[in-house]
Amino acid sequence: MTTENDASYDIRTVLSKMRDEYWQGLADEESVTEELLECLVFGLGGERYAFETQYACEVIRVPRLVRVPAVQEMIAGIFNLRGEITAAVDVRPMLGLKQPELGATARVIVVRSDSFATGILAESALGVQGLSFERFEPVLHGGTGGGQQYVRGHFNDEDGAIVLLDLQALLSSPELVVGEA
Amino acid sequence: MSNKLSVKIVSVLIMVLVVIMTAFSIYFVRSRRAAMEEELLAKGKILAQTGARTMERVLGEAVTSGKLTTDQLFDEQYQPIPGTDPVKYHTKFDSFTDGAIQNIEDEFLKDDQVVFAVLVDRNGYIPTHNTKYSAAVTGDHERDRKNSRSKQIFKDETGVTAAHNLQPFLQQVYQRDTGEKMWDLSVPVMVNGKHWGAFRIGFSMIKIDEKAAMLRNQIVGSMALMLIVSSATILFVVGRAVRPLHNLTAAAHRISAGNLEETVPVESNDEIGELAEAFNVMTNVIVRDLKEEIAKSGRLIASVKEAVVQLSSASNEMMAISAQQASGATQQASAVQEVTTTSEEIAITAKMITSNAKSVETVADDTAKNCNAGRDDVANAIEGMGKVRNQVQSIARAMLELGDNSQKIGGIIEIIDEISDQTNLLALNAAIEAAGAGEAGKRFAIVAQEVKRLADRTVEATRQINGLIGEIQRATNNTIMVTEEGTKAVDAASSLVDKVQLSFASIVGTAHETSRTAKEISLSTQQQTSACEQMAETMSEVRDVAQQVAMSANETERAIAEILELAARLRDITEKEA
Numbered sequence: 001m002t003t004e005n006d007a008s009y010d011i012r013t014v015l016s017k018m019r020d021e022y023w024q025g026l027a028d029e030e031s032v033t034e035e036l037l038e039c040l041v042f043g044l045g046g047e048r049y050a051f052e053t054q055y056a057c058e059v060i061r062v063p064r065l066v067r068v069p070a071v072q073e074m075i076a077g078i079f080n081l082r083g084e085i086t087a088a089v090d091v092r093p094m095l096g097l098k099q100p101e102l103g104a105t106a107r108v109i110v111v112r113s114d115s116f117a118t119g120i121l122a123e124s125a126l127g128v129q130g131l132s133f134e135r136f137e138p139v140l141h142g143g144t145g146g147g148q149q150y151v152r153g154h155f156n157d158e159d160g161a162i163v164l165l166d167l168q169a170l171l172s173s174p175e176l177v178v179g180e181a
Numbered sequence: 182m183s184n185k186l187s188v189k190i191v192s193v194l195i196m197v198l199v200v201i202m203t204a205f206s207i208y209f210v211r212s213r214r215a216a217m218e219e220e221l222l223a224k225g226k227i228l229a230q231t232g233a234r235t236m237e238r239v240l241g242e243a244v245t246s247g248k249l250t251t252d253q254l255f256d257e258q259y260q261p262i263p264g265t266d267p268v269k270y271h272t273k274f275d276s277f278t279d280g281a282i283q284n285i286e287d288e289f290l291k292d293d294q295v296v297f298a299v300l301v302d303r304n305g306y307i308p309t310h311n312t313k314y315s316a317a318v319t320g321d322h323e324r325d326r327k328n329s330r331s332k333q334i335f336k337d338e339t340g341v342t343a344a345h346n347l348q349p350f351l352q353q354v355y356q357r358d359t360g361e362k363m364w365d366l367s368v369p370v371m372v373n374g375k376h377w378g379a380f381r382i383g384f385s386m387i388k389i390d391e392k393a394a395m396l397r398n399q400i401v402g403s404m405a406l407m408l409i410v411s412s413a414t415i416l417f418v419v420g421r422a423v424r425p426l427h428n429l430t431a432a433a434h435r436i437s438a439g440n441l442e443e444t445v446p447v448e449s450n451d452e453i454g455e456l457a458e459a460f461n462v463m464t465n466v467i468v469r470d471l472k473e474e475i476a477k478s479g480r481l482i483a484s485v486k487e488a489v490v491q492l493s494s495a496s497n498e499m500m501a502i503s504a505q506q507a508s509g510a511t512q513q514a515s516a517v518q519e520v521t522t523t524s525e526e527i528a529i530t531a532k533m534i535t536s537n538a539k540s541v542e543t544v545a546d547d548t549a550k551n552c553n554a555g556r557d558d559v560a561n562a563i564e565g566m567g568k569v570r571n572q573v574q575s576i577a578r579a580m581l582e583l584g585d586n587s588q589k590i591g592g593i594i595e596i597i598d599e600i601s602d603q604t605n606l607l608a609l610n611a612a613i614e615a616a617g618a619g620e621a622g623k624r625f626a627i628v629a630q631e632v633k634r635l636a637d638r639t640v641e642a643t644r645q646i647n648g649l650i651g652e653i654q655r656a657t658n659n660t661i662m663v664t665e666e667g668t669k670a671v672d673a674a675s676s677l678v679d680k681v682q683l684s685f686a687s688i689v690g691t692a693h694e695t696s697r698t699a700k701e702i703s704l705s706t707q708q709q710t711s712a713c714e715q716m717a718e719t720m721s722e723v724r725d726v727a728q729q730v731a732m733s734a735n736e737t738e739r740a741i742a743e744i745l746e747l748a749a750r751l752r753d754i755t756e757k758e759a
Contacts, residue, residue, distance in 0.1 A: 025631065040609075053612070053613055054617060058610045058613060058614075060606070104602075125609055127612065128609065128616060128629075
């Protein structure tokens, strides 16, 4: 396994590839022929989820969370973000997802709604991507089971599906709001 | 007859007498003959000298009277007379001498012992011979040589010597040419002081020989007569003296024939009479003793018979014993032979053992040598082991260091990962910021994307490095384990090699011990060999002795058999006698 990796991992090839990519990147023209939605992609429950980048404020590592008693289950704890007490929310139960252990790659994605900032716990932050609408499949809202009400659709690319969340709906969910109240 | 004592004495006496008489006769005859010759010589000398003086006077007168000149007298011109054989010669003086001296010469022949008396000149020429020898020439050579001897030159040695003689008297003994043994007596004839010739007288020895023979015959005859008379006398006397011995002999014969009462008459009182008396006494004594002896010998024979019987039985026992002895000795000899053979075999075996022991010794020495070499090699091996151990330990240390260092590298990689993670986060946030900035943030978004890409690359690289570090650490751990095992193995090998060295030492000790033991074995077996050889020698001597004993026993048996035979004969004899 490792020996195979060793064999495949040719440093020279990697280096030349990197340099080619660098020069390619300089040479590439911006040819936006299609309409792209700029999204922040992250991993939840083993799946890829995304939402529009404009909702995102920043991405940080999972800080030390202080558990707050007598609040909703989804609020994993609170933390201090530059003097602002921010809640870290685990949205996976709301989306009907499994809750695997959060590892080293776990992130807190800080989003800003109208009035306050909220940290969403993610298993990983995969980056900002422009997703093509041509591959978008909207979700027909037929029911509320399984957190479908917070999903707007799927982007199908070569690696699988990326679920586009409706962050407004999620943040304004009564489960969260009630807890805040 | 010749055995008789009287005959023996007489013959001895006769022999002695014959020797004495012969010697006396020879001596007497010789001395008589010598005396006669001396007498004859004296007479001849006188005659010769007388003749010579007479001739000197006649010749001197002839010269003085002038009948002959001196030259004629000394003439040497000998004229041969023809028809004469032997040759005769004329001189200038022979006619004178024929007339003047022949009578004188013939005068000497009146003595019957004188054969011739002649005048010769200094060359042996006889001008005038005696009438007896002056016969006329007949032509018969033999007669002329004998009877017609005048006017010849006699060149024989005696004649020449007489003619040349200047001594006053010369005697010569010779055989005349006529064969007679002669005396030639010559005296020189001088005429007027000059040597003219000689006067020769020839004496015949026949007369003297005849006289000597007569004398000898007379002596021999008288001697023989005397011998016969004396022999007869001795024979008679001795015969008389010996007669009583005959009587004595006859009496002894009669006694030996069994007439023990016989006595010898004593006839005289001389030595023979004493002998007769002694003989009588002896006869009495012997007869008495003989009777006693006969009785004794009867008893003795009985004892001898008994002894013979005992001897026979004893001999039989001895024979049995000696037979046993012989068989025992034979068995002993064969047993000794076996022992000898066995000891020889032992000696051979011992020799083989000796040679084997020597081989063992050689092998043990070689082993010791090889073990010493092995010990050196093992010492080298131990040294090499120590080096290997040190190197393995340094390898282990180096590996531990390598493990430490790769852990440190792991730490550094964690730092790099941390940095990459943070960079990634930073890039993400930058992208978010860029998105927030709208159109103005688009270029910034590209930068952020590049930063993220580099951070991803870095993560990928560090992941590879981590894998490699894991590999290295596993390999290092394996190596450390292996080196520990190697160290242990080296320790075990060292202890093994130490044991090997100890084993080699003990092998060397054992080999030395083996070598020493082999030497001792060799020495012992050599001693054994010599002992066995000595034993074999001794055994062969014993065997010889046993064989001799057996032989002796056989001889003893034979001797006993002879004894038995003798005893049987003795028994027969004694039985006969009894």
